[in-house]
Amino acid sequence: MQMTKRSLPRATPEQVGIVAKQVIAFLDDVRKHESELHSFMLLRHGQVAAEGWWAPYTPELPHMLFSLSKSFTSTAIGMAVHEGIITLDDTVVSFFPDDLPGDVSEHLAAMQIRHLLMMGTGHDQDTMDALIAAEDGNWVRAFLELPVPHEPGTHFLYNTGATYMLSAILQKVSGRTLIDYLTPRLFEPLCIENPTWDICPRGINTGGFGLNVTTEDIAKFGQLYLQKGLWNGVRIIDEEWVNEATSKQISNGDGGDSDWAQGYGYQFWRCRHEIYRGDGAFGQFCIVMPEQDAVIAITAGTGDMQVILNSVWDHLLPGFLPDPVVTDESSVALSEYLAKLQLEVPQLRSESMLEAQVSGKRYEIEQDQMEQAPFPLKDFCIEFDTDSARLTLKLECEDSIILGREHWLSESTITIEGKDTRIAGSFTWKSEAELVLTLQAIETPFRVTLEVHFIDDAVTIHSRYNVGWDKVNTVHGRAVD
Structure with missing residues (x-):
């Protein structure tokens, strides 16, 4: 075809x-x-x-792929094998002589590229947390320092750190990042335009996650x-x-x-x-x-x-x-x-007499609560219009989100973890004093729902995500204007 x-x-x-x-x-x-x-x-x-x-x-x-990124990384390794710059039998330690631990165990020494690919590295837990926690940002060294209790190839364990190591090996042998390596070989022939891929602190594409197409x-x-x-x-x-x-x-x-x-x-x-x-x-x-x-x-x-x-x-x-x-x-x-496909927005109560009183007020979140995950809100202000509202909030910096009154508006971009994130938003009233805000990050799987309860000059905000975090985060604040 x-x-x-x-x-x-x-x-x-x-x-x-x-x-x-x-x-x-x-x-x-x-x-x-x-x-x-x-x-x-x-x-x-x-x-x-x-x-x-x-x-x-x-x-x-584009949409965040999470571990679907791994299949693209595997493809790059297959291309590198075909080009003869690596083989599946190459040992992992051979690529990183300067990052090896003082004592290289027998199992670590035996770990090959094929074991990274098949998730058979011999680890007994996913290595990714340890990599992210590395204080010096050297994820390769952090991976090589972890114990390898099983003989490579004998024990399956889903291990995102293993895919990162494939990316690191490819960059070491090709002199190009994973995304740069794949661009002329895969993305351009398939007319995949403007792919992006997260990097580690040392500039290596994360491999096991982080691709957006x-x-x-x-x-x-x-x-x-x-x-x-x-x-x-x-x-x-x-x-x-x-x-x-x-x-x-x-x-x-x-x-x-x-x-x-x-x-x-x-x-x-x-x-x-x-x-x-x-x-x-x-x-x-x-x-x-x-x-x-x-x-x-x-x-x-x-x-x-x-x-x-x-x-x-x-x-x-x-x-x-x-x-x-x-x-x-x-x-x-x-x-x-x-x-007609759409994500339904909450439609509870389109208006409240309280709108005129709270519109434009800035609420500052109590200092000891503002960094609570997963939604580290620092302050909050909402201004209502006939069919929309402007939510101004401070997370990492001050951003504004346009919300539709019981319908989606997709006009906003905010900064989350240093990245520009496109947001679609809507609002409705749960009761005369309870406002429900729905914020959908439309290049990701994530939606955060904020239930805002106004009491005089105070506000209580409950935040929850659709996926990824189970707990409801609750913060309190007061009007400062």
Whole structure:
């Protein structure tokens, strides 16, 4: 299938043998299970047959991939192997003689690149926390200093630090960061524009997380693997690498109904039904279905990723037929369904008599509470208009967010952890004195809900996230203007 310069070709579900009512059943099922999808793209025979974004998410926005980044890192390693600058048998310690501990254990000495790829390093816990905690910012040294209790290759442990080490090795041998290495080899041929990737304190791409691309970029990546590394007739990835990386390299459980126990390849998960995938926390998926000649790309903000996979197997999988199917009323229903997708905003009470009293007042959060995670609010001010409001708050610096009155407005960018973060916002009143603010970071899975209770010149703010943190954070403040 010939791709256009920037986009994948489109087709109707019926043209590529997909039953539209099965796609509707999938969408209904994820909604029933309250699985918060942000985007969905279904490809068959190289063509996009169904796609949708839950407003305020939109097609052009990148999305945090979390551990789906790992599959891209694996791809870079495969390319480096094909170019002959590394081999899978190379030992990890051989690349970093200046960062080795005084006593190199037998297991550390035996650890190879292939063990990093298959998550079989021999560690008994994920190394990432120790890397981030390294006071000198030397994540490589922190990794090499950790004990390796198991013989490499014998013990599966999901280990994001191992993927970071792949990035560090690639940078060491190529002289380029992971993203710079992949740009001419992967991103440019696939017309993946403006990818970004987090770096460690020493300028090495994080590898195991931190890549940000669009949903269609995820779909292109999956289609490339489905085509065994060919793109528009040009070899991008060695076919042998595609086969090896997506095959079971190490056991990670006893199978059964869990798609996290079907075996692990080189930064790819094996699934039931002879399917494989890359995935990331909170529901970022690139699902490759060779027998169906299909790819599914999903971004989401959910705490139960297995539920989404179950919905794919239960509803989408039976919808693939060998030949085109007849268009019926479900085809129109699917188009209408996809066009109306949105994340619902709270709609409790559109107005309060209190608005005039609190509008424009600045509330300062009590000093001993302002740094409490996960939402380190320092001060707060909201000004109401007819159909919107302007929320001015100080986290790392002072930022403003435009909120819609019981609808989304996506006009704001604020700074979080040093990064510009696009926000969609809405507000409603829970009662005469309780305001509910919804802030959706629309390039991430995250949403924070602020419940603001006004009492005279005091304010109490409860904050909670949709995913990632369980606890509700409560702070108190007083009007200072």
